[in-house]
Every structure is written in structure tokens, then in C-alpha cells.
Amino acid sequence: MNSTPKTALRDPIRVASMDELKEKGSIVVNGHDGPIAVFHHGDGQVHAVDNRCPHMGFPLHRGTIKDGILTCHWHHADFDLESGCTFDLFADDVPVYAVETRNGDVWVSGSRDQSGDAEYWRNRLREGLEQNISLVNAKAVIALLKSGVSFKDIAETGGRYGVRYRSSGWGPGLTILTAMTNLCGYLPRDEQILPLYQGLTHVARDSNGQPPRFDLQPLDTENLSFDQLKRWFRRFVEVRDSEGATRCLLTAVSMDSEPALLVDMMMSAATDHVFLDGGHVADFINKSTELLDHIGWEHADEVLPSTVGQLCAAARSEERNAWRHPVDLAAILRGANAALPGALASTSNGYAWDGPGELAEVILGDDPQATVDTMLARLHDGMTPLQLSQAVTYAAALRIARFHTQNEFNDWITVLHTFTYANALHQALKRTGSPELIRGVFHGAMAVYLDRFLNVPPARLPGERATAELAGETDEILDAFLTELDTQQQVEPAARLVYRYLADGHPVDRLFRTLAISLLREDAEFHSFQMLEAGIRQYEELKGRAEADHVLIATARYLAAHAPTQRALNQTAQIALRLNRGEAIYEEE
Template sequence: MTTDGLTYAGRLSDFAAGTCHRVRAGGRTLVLIRNGDGVYALDNRCPHMGFPLDRGSVDDGILTCHWHHARFDVTTGGTFDLWADDVPAFPTTVVDGDVWVDLRNGRDELAHHRRRLRAGLEQNLSLVIAKAAVSLVEGGADPREPFRIGLEFGTRYQSDGWGPGLTVLTCMMNLLPHLPPEQHARALFHGLSNVAGDSSGSPPKFEVGPLPDAPADPSTLKRWFRRFVDVRDATGAERCLLTAVQAGLDQAAIADMLFAAATDHRYLSNGHVLDFTNKALEALDIAGWDLAETVIGSLARGYADAGRMEESNAWRRPIDLVEILETTFEDLPDILAADIKPTQWDGRADLIDTVLGEDPQAIADALTDALRQGADPVELADAVTQAAITRVARFHVTNEFGDWDRALHTLSFANAVRGGLVRSGSRELVRGIYDAAMSVYLDRFLNVPPARLPSANGHTSGAELLALLPDLLDRQQQVDEAAGLVVDYRATTAPVEALLESIGGNLLREDRDFHTIQAVEASIHQANLSDDPADATLALVAGARYLAAHAPTVRSQGQTFQIAQRLQRGERLFEEAPA
């Protein structure tokens, strides 16, 4: 019975003081609690995992759920345990001994779940993050909104700056166009949880601030930034970056500053510095460049603290790759400044073969010759990336398992070089093409012997093939089988979009692995860029092989997400035992 917006809930005399009573009113199940002189109505579903709160107990105005012992203020529904959530509370009125409840909930649900997402990030609470991601995305929020919240949090509350968590978050956003809408919340959950894990226990990143009233001279700021990175001065480097942002330098000029310093030394931190930079810039493209100060500033420490491959034995002995590169780089400024008429460069296949070869001097010479012939640096970077794809696609499983990561580092770096050149046309970044090629050369032992590339075996149904992929990934080390499935699928007339969706969806089934996520995202990106169907297929073979090598995981994170999704949809996790 409803009158003037109030719903009848029972007689006051029916509710003993200090006890919990389940009541159905207006299509909702409530718990009514008589405490002191008042009677209070809360939703009967514990917001943590759905246990019925009428099975709980009340003491001193605090309701305790008996499943995980979450505690709530009976008057407001507010929780004392952030891993739970506030219980929706409804005003009550007593008229002539009758209890009436106002079920009109005025809470802004999207605003509430934004707050919960921030709490989950702050406390590193995976279930809270999952519930917020599901509620926001399925509640109609643009996925960029939770992404932006995670980006702001991760750049402010991680003293070491940009790291794997923010990279994973950006990779997941890049994968969203290749996933069905029902997978978007799950992808965001993976990225956001990774950000929370990276920041957990870390002190916040304190603001350094730009130089006061500094002139916006791009060449000076670029020169200073490179100087401070060279002497490993993170604070000086960060102030240069923040000054550039606040002074209004355009995006290309800021990217040019970063890419120059990222390639002043060889293959910084196994390629992570340039890869992180590329992902940070992609993140700003998605979330908005109004976050540039915190995002760009978060990169500085990684530059200053990075390992430099000129300090590495592998790059110095038995062949001094650094000497080859430094000698080659002496000619680059003149080559890049020369008025060379662009040509239809046709040396891609030969260059890939050379990069995959045994002679580092020949590799450097081939790249330089291509530039002199008028090849666009982006074309060269794309060819080197395809060579890096080949290393992963032909990685033999007799190698040490950890060597998958070595091949992946080269691929991620090469992919970042290509992306950076498209973004800024930085002349200094051209050096990154050579660094990537030398890393491909150093990885040559990973293809000794090279894994056999499968041939199509006549399958005609793409849908049937995709149905087999989850079963393959339920078994360990189905590397060649996964590659064969991709090749078979590509030989059908089925759309490539369905294959990308399947690979991405199966990635989300697994527990997060930084390198696996990088591998799948990079392979899908390279496949989308390729005009050559064979090259695109090889890229997808590489991604599928890497995923299969690292599956199955425990998949505990998938269970957490499924719990959140079921709760958001009103499903019951707790069931009474049959009488």
C-alpha cells in the first residue's frame, strides 16, 4: 500500500528493539531495525556480496553482516568498512503505529560509483573497483570517464611515476574498439586494478611545478631536458617538462622533447622508457590533454633512472653495437636534412630479411641506405616492427620460458618508435629505428631453430574455429595449436574483426600479465596497420602464440569480476540451504 509516495511496511509493534526484520515493501526487500526511539529501513542486500542483512545483528546502533562482518550505521546505512559499501537507506515515518517508508532513492548512482572507484583505487580493493567499473559502464557512463579517473590517480599516487599499471590501463582502452560492449567493463577492471596494485604502498608523487614565468622557447627547454636526463637529474628534467606544458607548447613539440631524450642513450630500460612514453601520449589522446602536466611529469623519473644499453655487455661484446650505431648516427642529421625527393620505396621485404640476419653492420647500413633513397622513417620503423613480430611468431618453445619477455620488449619498443614517428616526425627518434633493429638482431638466438609457421588445413567455418580457442587456452602451452587456429581462420572468408574480438576476449579471461597484455595489444595494432594480409596474419599469430604460452592462469581476477557483475545485475550469490 502506497500513500503520498510512502509505502506501508508494517506495525511498529511488530518490530522488537535491537533486532532485524525482513520486510517486502514496494517491490523491494528491506531490513527494518528498531533502534532507540527510531525505526530505520535499509536495503536488505549487503552491498559487499549480497548476504541478507536481516540475518545480521545490531549492537549500539551498528548493524553487522554475518557473512564477512561488514558494519553499517543503522541510521544512514554508511559503512565503517570501505571494502563493503554504504547500504541504501530509506526515510521512515510512524503514523498511528504504522511504519511508512519513502522508497524514492535520490542518490546519484553514477556519482556514487565514481566515488567508489576512487576509494577502490586508494585502498587497492579489486572487488570495489570491479563493481564501480561495471556500474559506471553498464549505467551509461563513457568508458573514458573511469579511464580518466584511473589515469589521474595513477599519475598522482605513484612516486616512481608512469609504470606497468598505467600502461596496462592504456592498452585496455586501445583494445576496447576490438571488444564487444559487454566486455568493456571487464577490460577497464583489469587496467584499473593494475593501477591500484602499482600504487599500493607507494608514497604519492609530490608536485614539482614548472619554472616561474619561464619563456616558452621549445629549443631551450628541449636542450635542458636532455641535459638533465643525461646526468640523471629527475627533478630538473620534470621541471622542464612541466614548464613546456604550462607554457603552451604544442603536442608535437612536447613529444619531440621526450623522443629526443629517450633515444640519446641506447634502448633505455629494455625499451620500457619509450614504450611508456608512447602509452602516456596515447592516454592523453584518449582522456584529454588537460591532464598533460601530471601525465607528462610522471615520465621524468623513468628517463633519469633508466638503464642504458651502452652500459650493457650484450650491446658491447662480442660486437660493439653501440660503436656501430654512434658512427652511423654521425651522418643522420645531414641525411635527414637533405632535400631528398620522396620515392616509392620498395625495399621493405629485403630490409626485414637483413634485420633478421646475422650482420649488425649490414643492418645499420641497410637502414641508412633506405633513408638516402628517400624512404619515409615511418616505413622503416614499420618494417623493423614486422621483423620484431617475426621473432615472436617464430619463437621456439625450446627456449627458456622467460625469453618470451625478451622478444616482447623488442616488439613493444619497435611499435613505440613507429607510433612516435607518426605522432611527431622527430628526427632524433629515427635513432630508435636503429636501436630496435639491433635489439631484433640480439634476439636472433630465439629463432634457432625457428618455430615452423603453420599452413592452413582447409577449415571453412571461422565461427567453429573461434569456438575452439577457449578450449585451447584451457590447456598449457598450446602455442603451435593457437598459431594454427589463427592461420586457418585467416584462410576463411570470416571477418578479421571477429578474430580480434576473440583474441581480446580470451586475454581478458586470464589474470593480468603485463607482458601478455602488451603482446596482444601490439600484435592487434600491427595487424590493423598492415596492408599486407600475410603480414597481418603473422602479427596475429605472434599475439596468439604469446597468449597461449602464458595461459591458463588461475583466473582469480575473472572470478572477482563475475561476482561484481552478478551483484550489479541483482543476482543472488547467497542461497539458503534447502530445508
């Protein structure tokens, strides 16, 4: 643990005479950073440490010293008194303070030199990830943010660790970390702690017990074009050869290919087949690129290959019975693929975009051929691919907003998968404009069709009449929302509160923060993190339109359906915050 050199005291405090300290064994003094325990032990040795056990705050002066090792009695963590380092990693290291003897009196530094704390806590964060210790991760995030380290730098540590030490590649933990890093951009610095902590904790859990992922090398050639590498990449994905696909991708990265080209390469392969792994593949690829937006595309050779294994191994929905019978959706999509070039090549006849609502209602219908025909007609009329994608994504959000609670609980995840898939395709289209990705938009529309029975009967969207009796002030509504989520299945009350908040024109940034609080206090599974982040992203895409409010209503309904939980993760985070503030967790101190 970083400490003041023993030869120089900072803000010195007289403890007692050496004889008095020897008689008592330990004395506690009040330092500038909190209580300091000064110990006399062994053959006249004197050491000083922060009196609060770094694990849970138990007063260490009530511990036991034997052979230079201090044992905390609460959870039996052992510490080296000289350095403060722990022998039990769950407990973290304890800060030490310099001591001197002056004319028979013992003096101690009243404060520590904290100039090296940022590097110390970076190392502790890596150890917390390696050992899967949530409390250490929480304390590291708090200390790093407090010392001025940006949330993106903290995410870089977790992201690079996650792609290196998970042999199975990109997974839910990295998705949560990226989603929460995106969320940090909407939050003040002191509210970035919980999203980063949650993301890092899930990365550590996902990696725990897994072997590392070993690097492959790019092809040793400079004579390949990007287009050829893209063709090869898709060929190897087609035959499920992850090694060949990875080497093609790494070669494209080594050529300093533009990010948009790399996204196009990967997403084109992901849309060569239909709705891979229930939408997860497209979302994971999209999240890997969003992580690189935060930590820098110079890390593309580390991050992007982590998604290739699942891309190659994924279940292809055209092979599933639900996509082939009673309606052969794969055949409908083949027809759409054949018609796409002509629809995209047509000259606009002056089509005017009036939002996604009208087309979304067609997509929500029960005739998939009519849906595809209408989408092709809109493209032919001049609708842009992004507008088409926006309509599909909005339709997927409406499936959640209208999801009836009479359905089986797990079906929430079914409609969630379609929404996050559609959002991922939309974000990728924004990056690339690639016509090949438009195939994926049609896949998303068919997934919306398959979800139709989860809106039978459809839950009604909240209206003015149903919300007139609700609290009307900003804080009242937000507090009421959090209170509702203290009880299970408050789906409709939560939706009405969000509707009322938006209808009254209250600041949406406050609502974002409240939705974040409602999620981050829970032991949420990763789909809830996906829902919050994608919901906010799509609200921003549609801001100023009624459709935007419907997306946040969908988000609120999903979060309310999955709350409350045991909230153990948040309890750990609150312990870390209280320790950082110097509060007494052990009340009898």
C-alpha cells in the first residue's frame, strides 16, 4: 500500500509516550484522513495503520497481532503491519502511516502522500478483476474517479481484461460494461460509480475460471485488398471456420482499415444468415465497436476478434421451425433480398419522412409478406435505409410497450432480443451505410412479426385520463417511480408515471438518471442493461416525437417487470462508498 516514507512525517501527531503505548498495546488517534491505530508489538516495534479494516470497517485496534501480522476479528483477514498488504485479497490492503520516536514520545503522520494513488488503484482494479472481488472493484472505481481518472480509462481496463481473459470471447459482461460506459455520458461524475462497478463486476464474473484467449496473427502479406479480405471473411464464417475468419479480420485491422469498413465486414457476415443466436450476435458486434469508440480503435486487434467465435458458431434462424412453418419466412426474405437492389436503385419520387409510426404499424401486423412488400415499396419511393431501420426498431420497442403481463415472464426477453437486435443494426447502418446490412433490417421486421402473439391482447399505452391523479412535480414523479419499483410487477404504474413525466415536459436527463438508479440498485441480469441503454439511445434518435416517449415507456415497463431483486451488488457498492467517506460501518466503534 502506498505510504509516507518512514523518515518524513506529514502533519505529525503526538500519540503518547513510548511507555504508555507499550503498556496499552495500541492507541487510536484522529488523523486528517480518519482514525489511525498505532501499535506497539514484538521487540519494541511500532507501526500505524488506518484503524478501519478495508474490508468492512471493523476497528483494527481490536484485532490481534502475532509475529508482525495483524488479524481483523470480523472476517479474519490478515495484514502485514509493515506494508499494510493483505494476505487475504477479499479484504484489500490497509493504508499505513509513518511513525517516529522523538525524545521518548511516539509521533505519527496525520495524513498520507496520495500522489501515487491512481496507479495503485489501477493495479487494485486489475487484481479485483482477476480475483473476481466485487468490493475491490467498487473501491477502485470510486478511488479512480475521485483522483480524476475518466470513465473511459476505467472502461478500458475492464474491456481489455475481458477480451483477453475469456476464451469463449465476447459475452454478457462486456456487453454490460459497454452499455454502462455509454450510459456514463449522460451522468454526472459522482453517478458514474455504479454503472462502471456493475459492468466491471460482470466482466470479472464472466471471466472467472476461464482460460485466456490466445492471439492469432494476421496474414503475412501486403498484397490483399480489403474487398478480398471481406469476401474471405464471409466465406470462412459461412463454413464456421473461426480461425480463418479471425486471421482475415486481423489482416484487415493491420491494414489500418477504417472503422466503418471493419463494421461492414463483420455485420455483412452477420446478416448473411437470419437473426443469428436470437439477435445476440449483431448486438455483441455492435457493442464491441462501441467499446472501441470509448477506448480507441487502436485496440481493434484485441477487441473485434473476441466476437468471431460466436459469429461462426451461431444458430441461424432460417434453420428453426418457427421461421419456416406455418409461414416460410426464409423464403419471403430470399424474395426481399432479390428485390432489394432494384428498390435501392430507384429514383425518389419525393417521399416525405413523417416519422416511423405509420410503417411501424404495418410491421406490427400479421401478414409478413405485406410487411416486406411495404418496406420494399417505401425504399422504392425514396425512404432511406436509416429511416426504414428506425421504423423496425420503433416497432420492436412497441412490442415491449404493449407486452401484456399475462404472458409468461420469460417472454419479456423474447421481445427484448428483437429490440436490441434492431437497435444494433440501426447503429451499424449509421456507421457504414452498407446496403448489405439492410438485409438485417428485414430480418428484424420478421422477428417483430414472430413476436406478435406476445401483444395479444396488447397492453394499452398510458394516456392522459389514466395519469391525471398522479403526482405532478419532477421530484414527486421520480420518487414515486423508484418507490413503485420496490414492489414486484408494478409494470403499469411505472409506465403511467413515465408517461406523465414526459407529458408534463419535465427534464428528460433527470428521467435518464432515475431509470439508471432503478436498474443499478438491482442484481439485474444483462438483458435489463441492454434495455436501458438501447431505450435511451432510441429516445435520442426520436427526440421531439411522440414515438420517443413510447420507447421510454417500454423501457420503464421492462425495468419494472424485473424489479426488485435482492440488491446484494448495490449493498457492496454502498459499503465501498461509506468506507471511502470514512463512515463507521461497524456501529460499536
